[in-house]
Amino acid sequence: MRDGSDGGRLRLWALLAALVLVAGIAAGCGGDDDDEDGGEATPTTETGAEATGEPLRIGIFSNNEGAFAPFEGQTWGGAMLPLIERGATPVSGDPTDGVENAVIAGRPIEILYGGSDSTPDSAVEEARRLVEQENVDILLGPLSGSEGIAVANYSKEQPSVTFVNGISGAQDTTLKVRSENFFRFHSDGTQWTAGLGDYAYNELGWRNVVTIGDDYDFPYSQVAGFVAEFCAIGGNVSARLWPALGEEDYSSFITQIPQDVDGFFMGVGGTGTVAFVNQYGQLRGNLADQIMGGIFMTDPVILEELGDQVVGVVTAGMTAGDSQEPAYLEYADGLGEAYPDLAGTASSVFAYGYYTAMEAIAQALEQVEGDLSDDHAAFREALANLELDAPLGTITLDENRQAIMDNFLQQIVEDQTGDGVPDVQTIKTIPEVDQTFAGFFSPETPSPDRTNPACEEAEPPPWTVQGGGG
Amino acid sequence: MTRPALVVERALWWIPGLAIVLVLLLAPLLFTDFYLSAVITKALWLGLAAASLIFLAGYAGMISLGQVALYGIAGFTMANLAAADGGSPIAWNPWLAALAGILVATGVGLFFGAIASRSYGIYFLMITLAFAVLAFLFFGQVTQLSGFGGVNNVDRPDIVSNPVTDPANLFYIALGTAAAVYLLIRYLERTPFGLALQGVRDDPSRMHALGYNVPLLRMLAFGLGAFVAALAGVLSVWWNTRISPGSIDLPRTLDVLIIAVIGGLYRLEGAWVGAIVFAVLDNWTRGIDVVGGRFNTVIGVIFLAIVLLSPGGLMGIWQSITDFVGRRFAGAASPRPRPAGERAHPS
Numbered sequence: 001m002r003d004g005s006d007g008g009r010l011r012l013w014a015l016l017a018a019l020v021l022v023a024g025i026a027a028g029c030g031g032d033d034d035d036e037d038g039g040e041a042t043p044t045t046e047t048g049a050e051a052t053g054e055p056l057r058i059g060i061f062s063n064n065e066g067a068f069a070p071f072e073g074q075t076w077g078g079a080m081l082p083l084i085e086r087g088a089t090p091v092s093g094d095p096t097d098g099v100e101n102a103v104i105a106g107r108p109i110e111i112l113y114g115g116s117d118s119t120p121d122s123a124v125e126e127a128r129r130l131v132e133q134e135n136v137d138i139l140l141g142p143l144s145g146s147e148g149i150a151v152a153n154y155s156k157e158q159p160s161v162t163f164v165n166g167i168s169g170a171q172d173t174t175l176k177v178r179s180e181n182f183f184r185f186h187s188d189g190t191q192w193t194a195g196l197g198d199y200a201y202n203e204l205g206w207r208n209v210v211t212i213g214d215d216y217d218f219p220y221s222q223v224a225g226f227v228a229e230f231c232a233i234g235g236n237v238s239a240r241l242w243p244a245l246g247e248e249d250y251s252s253f254i255t256q257i258p259q260d261v262d263g264f265f266m267g268v269g270g271t272g273t274v275a276f277v278n279q280y281g282q283l284r285g286n287l288a289d290q291i292m293g294g295i296f297m298t299d300p301v302i303l304e305e306l307g308d309q310v311v312g313v314v315t316a317g318m319t320a321g322d323s324q325e326p327a328y329l330e331y332a333d334g335l336g337e338a339y340p341d342l343a344g345t346a347s348s349v350f351a352y353g354y355y356t357a358m359e360a361i362a363q364a365l366e367q368v369e370g371d372l373s374d375d376h377a378a379f380r381e382a383l384a385n386l387e388l389d390a391p392l393g394t395i396t397l398d399e400n401r402q403a404i405m406d407n408f409l410q411q412i413v414e415d416q417t418g419d420g421v422p423d424v425q426t427i428k429t430i431p432e433v434d435q436t437f438a439g440f441f442s443p444e445t446p447s448p449d450r451t452n453p454a455c456e457e458a459e460p461p462p463w464t465v466q467g468g469g470g
Numbered sequence: 471m472t473r474p475a476l477v478v479e480r481a482l483w484w485i486p487g488l489a490i491v492l493v494l495l496l497a498p499l500l501f502t503d504f505y506l507s508a509v510i511t512k513a514l515w516l517g518l519a520a521a522s523l524i525f526l527a528g529y530a531g532m533i534s535l536g537q538v539a540l541y542g543i544a545g546f547t548m549a550n551l552a553a554a555d556g557g558s559p560i561a562w563n564p565w566l567a568a569l570a571g572i573l574v575a576t577g578v579g580l581f582f583g584a585i586a587s588r589s590y591g592i593y594f595l596m597i598t599l600a601f602a603v604l605a606f607l608f609f610g611q612v613t614q615l616s617g618f619g620g621v622n623n624v625d626r627p628d629i630v631s632n633p634v635t636d637p638a639n640l641f642y643i644a645l646g647t648a649a650a651v652y653l654l655i656r657y658l659e660r661t662p663f664g665l666a667l668q669g670v671r672d673d674p675s676r677m678h679a680l681g682y683n684v685p686l687l688r689m690l691a692f693g694l695g696a697f698v699a700a701l702a703g704v705l706s707v708w709w710n711t712r713i714s715p716g717s718i719d720l721p722r723t724l725d726v727l728i729i730a731v732i733g734g735l736y737r738l739e740g741a742w743v744g745a746i747v748f749a750v751l752d753n754w755t756r757g758i759d760v761v762g763g764r765f766n767t768v769i770g771v772i773f774l775a776i777v778l779l780s781p782g783g784l785m786g787i788w789q790s791i792t793d794f795v796g797r798r799f800a801g802a803a804s805p806r807p808r809p810a811g812e813r814a815h816p817s
Contacts, residue, residue: 114756119716120620125508128634129756132504146619150712153555153622157634170619215610216618244610245618450613 053107053370058361059130061114061123061141062166062354064096067214067246067270068118068143070301071350072096075143075166077335077342078354082362083109084338095339104362105370112136116147118245118270123147124154131161137372138162140357143350145170145189145218152177160375162383164361167353170217171224172447174402175435181376183383183401185360186353187318187433189221190228190441190448192295194433195409196265196316197229198464200292204314206262208236212253212276213267213294215242215450222267222294224448228440231455233466242450243268250276254283267294274305281309288312288412298410300345304421311422313412320392320408320426321347331355331391344419356395356403360388393431400443404434430463438462479796482788487739494645498638505753507637507709513749514644515705517742518651520729522698525655528736529664530691531590531671536582536598538726539605540696541703542718544575546609548704549621549713564627572700579696580689587688590674602723610715620714630708644705648742651698655738658694667691728773734783743784747772 062068062075076095084090088102088109102109112134116122123142130136139161142151148168155163156179163182165173169189174182200206211226213219219242227237238261243253250268254276257264268276273296281287293315296302300321303310320328328346335351336343345351364382372379388395393406409428416423436442438461446452460467493500497510519537526532548571553561562570586597609616631639658664669677670687678684707713716722725748733744748769755765780786 117716119719120622120712120714121710121716124710124712126756128504128508129753132508132634133502133753146714149619150622150714153712154634157632244607449617 053105055108055110056104056138056365056370056372057110057112057134057136059112059114059134059136059139059141060166060354061116061126061130061139061143062350063118063143064115065117065122066119066144067272070271071143071299071348072115073339074301074342074345074348074350075354077339077345078351079140079166079358081331081335081338081355082359083111085334086362090338093339093341095342105366105368107365107370114141116142116144118144118147120146120150124150127151127154131158136161137376138164138361140164140354140361141166142168144168144216145173145221146216148173148184149177149217152179152182155179155182162376162380164357164383165353166357167350168218169221169349170448171221171435171441172217174400175441175443176447178400178443181380183360183380183397185356185388185395185397185403186349187403187405187407188435189218189294190225190437191405191407191433191435192317192349193222193225193229194316194407194430194437194461195229195428195463196226196292196314197231197233197235198461198466198469199314199409199427200230200263200265201233201235202465204263204289204292206230206235208238208261209292210239210241210257210261210264211237211267212241212243212257212264214245214247214269214272216245217448219267219269219294220448220450223265224441224453225437226265226267226292227455228437228453228458229461229464232440232458233460233464234457235455237455240450243272245270245272247272248275250279251283254280257284263290263292265292265294266297269294269296273297273299273302277306277310293412295349298412298424299348299350300421301348303412303424306422308414308422310412311414314409314427315412315424316407316409317349318392318405318407319347319349319352320410320429321424322410322426323392325391327389328391344421347424352392356388356390359390360386360395363388398434400435402435404432406431407433430469433463438467475796475799478799479792482792482795497645498641503635503637506641507633509749509753510746511633511637511641511644511709513742513745514641514648515702515709516726516729516749517733517745518644518648518702518705519699519726520733520741520745521648521651521655521738522695522702523726523730524733524735524738524741525698526691526695527730528738529655529659529671530667530688532688532691532695533595533727533735534598534692534695535595535723535727536586536601536605537695537699537702538718538723539602540575540579540699541706542605542609542713542715543578544571544700544703545707545713545717546616546621547571547574549624549707550615553625555622561625564625564630567625568627568704571704572697575700575703576693576697579699580693583689583692583696584685587685587692599723602718603720606715606719609718616713616715618715620712620716622712624707624711624713626708626711633709633711640705640708644709647701647705651701652738655698663687663690728769730783732769732772732776732783734785736782737785737789740783740785747784 060079062072064072080095080099083099083102088099090099091097098111114126114130116126143166145168148170149172152173165184171188171190174184211223213223241253291313293313295317297315332346335346367382368378395403395405407430408426410424410426412422413425463469519541523537526534548567551562551567551570552564589597633640670684674684729744729748734740752765755768
């Protein structure tokens with residue numbers, strides 16, 4: 001330390017100047033933010049003539065770091081759309097900037113921004129900030145599987161706040177944790193695989209398969225659904241591979257997939273999907289007739305990157321991008337109009353999951369006319385009994401506040417719309433899949449993990465050929 | 471140096487110090503529950519982790535990236551032994567589990583210290599980095615102990631209460647632990663062990679020639695650092711009620727280094743000064759739209775500024791200010807010559 005010399009003093013001042021600069025930038029931004037907040041709140045009360053009630057604070061958080069950060073825009077677009085449909089206007093083309101003049105049931109809506117990085121710690125930390133510091137009434141999130149379990153656990157500590165899941169899809173979140181004030185208006189990772197095992201066994205003639213998925217709760221749930229169905233009707237799963245979430249080099253895992261299996265279930269998600277598929281193509285070639293996808297394969301953003309090499313792959317999930325139902329087209333067009341950057345991403349589970357969550361919140365609030373008194377008792381009652389008329393079919397909740405909804409078996413086909421991106425074609429709709437997956441799972445069954453559930457023959461689910469469906 | 475100058479200089483250390491102690495003692499009355507828990511208590515246990523690093527760096531010349539891994543080992547050991555979701559079926563008394571966590575982490579620290587104690591400088595940094603990555607991957611891969619989702623709802627001793635709804639108890643526990651560790655390290659500084667360590671820091675070869683067992687001293691220092699880090703680990707699990715590999719990944723490892731550098735790598739108080747700056751900024755930037763989610767950028771700029779302009783961190787800046795004021799009071803008196811050791815730990 002050269003304190004005493006002029007150099008030392010100069011450095012000190014330069015450092016202080018730098019610190020002040022940083023603080024100034026941050027404060028300046030804070031000032032802007034305040035102005036924006038003011039701009040949000042003031043017009044809401046001025047122009048929204050019907051907005052007379054107390055503002056209602058809804059915290060929304062998704063992933064702004066980590067393997068799922070590329071999907072943040074879709075999640076926010078989905079969450080903003082129900083507000084826009086009710087008269088709000090987007091602040092900018094970036095959905096994370098929120099909306100102005102949002103009103104539900106006469107109450108102005110304030111949106112609070114949050115973001116985590118797919119680790120449960122970051123999700124709980126962000127949930128705590130939004131609940132305990134920002135005092136949100138309703139919290140919408142998180143995005144990722146293990147985050148959901150942690151936040152559902154945390155929700156038990158905050159009985160006066162209502163939590164609605166974003167798109168985190170682990171089974172345990174609702175089936176095991178069962179928090180009274182945590183609601184999930186979309187099906188979980190297990191439900192999303194309904195129909196895949198049946199198709200693999202009966203249509204593709206697969207008997208022996210390998211599964212691969214990221215090593216955390218959401219892919220555990222996806223693989224659990226595939227294994228339960230495929231093994232129930234007589235298939236065999238010879239290995240389950242689990243690379244870490246966010247892995248970039250999958251070559252060592254790909255070489256572990258035996259050459260003599262009939263095919264494999266691909267549950268690698270997030271930023272890993274594209275890396276995995278490309279590397280698989282380079283190492284083994286001939287991808288499309290060996291692979292059966294989780295929900296990420298048909299995500300519009302990922303599909304665009306993967307291109308024609310995945311044409312023919314069969315996947316399943318809670319969205320159907322080829323739906324021509326008026327309600328779906330209205331939803332898809334609405335998303336594209338509000339946020340041109342998100343045009344064509346309506347079938348992403350990220351957009352759809354956050355959309356159904358916010359739509360459910362809005363409809364339940366309208367039912368109770370914005371009344372959140374008595375620790376949200378009436379509001380929660382309305383949520384629990386809601387029959388949500390979603391763009392792709394009705395969604396209802398079970399006694400664990402978990403969605404029961406249709407699932408779609410789909411195939412990726414060559415581009416038909418002329419946008420250069422392969423399209424999806426729905427092969428089959430499996431109606432009203434519930435979380436028990438036709439009785440395979442219950443609060444007492446072991447949590448899906450690397451080895452559970454075991455691959456065993458069982459009563460075939462009703463949607464399989466063996467179960468009388470098909 | 472004239473007497474009034476000395477008094478003023480002393481006062482510039484003691485008055486803010488006492489004020490901070492007073493504010494901390496009354497913190498539950500002054501701050502909201504959330505701020506007390508999510509910012510101040512967090513800063514106290516993060517500061518403990520940073521203090522273990524500053525102890526190693528400042529007194530033994532060992533800049534370690536393994537402190538977060540060590541606190542993770544304590545945390546995971548405790549979480550697996552106490553009752554928890556996703557822990558093992560045996561459920562120990564939470565105090566016993568905490569004690570076991572601290573012992574295991576200290577033991578691992580001693581063992582690892584024995585391996586690493588012959589490495590110096592960049593090699594020591596790299597070997598501790600390898601250890602940090604190893605611990606992270608171990609808990610990510612061994613699903614019997616953790617897995618990606620970690621261990622939820624870890625049971626706490628009754629006295630810790632619920633850190634979400636009733637954060638004051640945990641705050642005082644963290645404050646007491648931090649104070650005890652601070653006093654312990656300041657006491658050790660003057661013991662023969664502490665003096666020998668500082669000798670090793672300044673010139674290991676000469677200490678060896680004088681007959682000291684240098685690797686043993688370094689190993690013991692690392693074990694002591696592990697003990698302090700383990701305390702932070704136990705507190706972090708009580709605070710979070712959970713632990714997962716995400717709690718000890720590389721960004722978290724770097725956080726502790728950043729905290730130590732911002733606070734001042736060569737003054738023990740710097741650990742908590744850095745931690746409070748870190749926790750406040752983290753909390754504050756999240757609420758701001760334009761920098762929201764860019765906390766890493768903000769803390770990175772500050773880190774760069776500190777590294778370039780004041781290697782002594784914020785404590786170094788304060789040191790410069792007190793020196794400057796002291797000299798003003800001393801009039802034109804020539805700058806006080808500084809003993810060599812004072813660069814590291816003026817008191």
